[in-house]
Amino acid sequence: MAEKPEPVKVLYCGVCGLPAEYCEFGPDFEKCKPWLIQNAPNLYPQLVNDLKEVDGVSDQLRVSGITEATGPSGSSAPKQEPAKRLPGGKTKKKDKQEVIIEKVTRNKRKSITTLKGLDLFGVKLSDASKKLGKKFATGASVVKGPTEKDQIDVQGDIAYDIVEFITDTWPDVPETAIYFIEDGKKVPAV
Incomplete structure (x- = not known):
């Protein structure tokens, strides 16, 4: 008699609720990245590598006295508000007043x-x-x-x-x- 196959165990993202391998197609992949790096580093190895490079650069900036929020003069850079993203990566258009x-x-x-x-x-x-x-x-x-x-x-x-x-x-x-x-x-x- 043939052996029953075991059910597949799916790892769901704790942020967006999608299966972890589909997070990049979800509504906001940027919010999922920290969770993926911690819980599923094998699915997105490029994220882990990018994180190591960013950590190295931020360490160098910290040593030289430049931080991410402030420039060399110490003044903070204005933050730009990101555009509203819809599922599928499209941006939401603002309604024209007419x-x-x-x-x-x-x-x-x-x-x-x-x-x-x-x-x-x-x-x-x-x-x-x-x-x-x-x-x-x-x-x-x-x-x-x-x-x-x-x-x-x-x-x-x-x-x-x-x-x-x-x-x-x-x-x-x-x-x-x-x-x-x-x-x-x-x-x-x-």
Whole structure:
């Protein structure tokens, strides 16, 4: 009779929770490095070698009176904030401050006007939907859009008057930051 194979023992990283051999593909490999050097030096031998080289250089700097935080003059160097990293190594883009107005047609002649990005100017969306509903005598509500961000849906085609209403009601929103989506292209409202 054939012998049963033993189950594979997987070493999981104590920082990111991934298997140790996949840490380099995780959200922040830099935070995992100290844990990997201590608990799994055989998986990443180049990390251990790099650590020995860095220790040698830092010892030389310490002897000469130069530390990592301060330069030769003793003044501290300004630290730069690292960019936000997403899984896969991509950096997160900051949202542009712009209001996008789009008219969506449904059921032949019915249409809905959507407003996206009004919250980036500090406008509370629930209050804005109430004001839009009262001004245009129609239904307006805050809903999650396809990108999981909140947007305002207003029943009817109100694109003709909405730019003036937005700039009059919320002076923080400049007219140059308002765009229409027409035929799949972003067009300035001005």
